[in-house]
Amino acid sequence: MTTNSTDDILLDVRGLDVDVLTPEGPRRVVHSLELTLRRRGTLGIVGESGSGKSMTATAVMGILPETAIASGKVLYRGRDLLSLPARERRAMAGREMGFVFQEPMSALHPTKTIGAQMAAPLRLHLGLTRRQARARSAELLDLVGIPPSRGVLDAYVHQLSGGMRQRVMIAMSISCEPALLIADEPTTALDATIQKQILDLLADLREELGLSVLLISHDLGLVSRYTDDVVVMLDGHAMESGPTDRVVSAPESGYTRGLLEASPRLGHSPDRLPVIDKSRFTKAVQ
Numbered sequence: 474m475t476t477n478s479t480d481d482i483l484l485d486v487r488g489l490d491v492d493v494l495t496p497e498g499p500r501r502v503v504h505s506l507e508l509t510l511r512r513r514g515t516l517g518i519v520g521e522s523g524s525g526k527s528m529t530a531t532a533v534m535g536i537l538p539e540t541a542i543a544s545g546k547v548l549y550r551g552r553d554l555l556s557l558p559a560r561e562r563r564a565m566a567g568r569e570m571g572f573v574f575q576e577p578m579s580a581l582h583p584t585k586t587i588g589a590q591m592a593a594p595l596r597l598h599l600g601l602t603r604r605q606a607r608a609r610s611a612e613l614l615d616l617v618g619i620p621p622s623r624g625v626l627d628a629y630v631h632q633l634s635g636g637m638r639q640r641v642m643i644a645m646s647i648s649c650e651p652a653l654l655i656a657d658e659p660t661t662a663l664d665a666t667i668q669k670q671i672l673d674l675l676a677d678l679r680e681e682l683g684l685s686v687l688l689i690s691h692d693l694g695l696v697s698r699y700t701d702d703v704v705v706m707l708d709g710h711a712m713e714s715g716p717t718d719r720v721v722s723a724p725e726s727g728y729t730r731g732l733l734e735a736s737p738r739l740g741h742s743p744d745r746l747p748v749i750d751k752s753r754f755t756k757a758v759q
């Protein structure tokens with residue numbers, strides 16, 4: 474078991490509640506959530522669709538939807554992001570955090586070259602000249618396994634395969650040297666071989682650049698291979714959290730056991746996936 478000193482912690486979420494405003498009134502979608510991510514550590518958030526993973530991630534990024542209200546604390550390097558003015562919160566997230574999402578196609582501009590899109594934040598945030606930004610973009614692409622000979626800087630997003638697009642997104646996410654990388658279902662749209670390549674790439678970059686990674690996925694099997702710690706969510710509640718090895722080898726929650734049994738990666742035949750009856754577990758949540 475790892476002991477955490479305050480200096481060792483990058484992100485500490487304490488008692489996070491998120492409410493969304495609906496026509497019927499506020500509805501709580503994240504309840505008293507606690508998460509801790511160590512510097513250079515990896516933390517997984519796992520849960521089925523609607524469990525509150527993305528709401529938690531957007532609270533950390535400081536970009537909750539306008540219809541959402543959060544209370545509790547999101548301590549980043551000891552400063553509570555929720556208490557900062559919106560502008561400062563977004564600036565801090567832009568400086569300190571990189572994001573990789575499920576669908577790079579919608580995050581990348583269709584009619585600008587990859588080189589132009591990569592150069593913009595480098596010029597804005599790091600003050601590089603056009604020439605320097607192009608050289609740095611080429612280096613970043615090389616770092617994510619796209620050599621200059623592929624001509625990707627002058628390509629448009631529709632000319633790239635799904636795996637290449639995600640590599641470009643990853644190159645962009647690390648371009649301003651973030652301390653924290655938030656990857657929200659980064660490989661869900663990709664086939665199994667490419668999935669593994671992309672997750673291995675994230676693991677290598679984490680090691681090489683000393684990043685902390687928050688990996689969000691519906692797939693506990695996948696998260697178990699790439700994280701030190703994990704939080705399992707259901708309907709906005711943390712059902713279980715702890716070191717990933719312990720959660721996977723000796724789950725305390727029946728819901729986690731159900732997720733493990735449903736994971737093809739953990740030795741179960743994909744054509745015989747058990748159906749998890751969520752209602753058995755939601756009743757147990759106060």
Ligand SMILES: Nc1ncnc2c1ncn2[C@@H]1O[C@H](COP(=O)(O)OP(=O)(O)OP(=O)(O)O)[C@@H](O)[C@H]1O
Nearest residue numbers: 493502520521522523524525526527528529538540
């Ligand atoms: N902008 C929004 N306004 C109102 N309700 C929302 C909004 N976004 C999400 N919700 C609701 O908040 C709850 C949690 O959603 P969230 O997107 O965090 O789940 P998730 O675990 O990330 O699911 P998925 O894997 O499908 O993205 C859901 O009930 C969802 O319907």
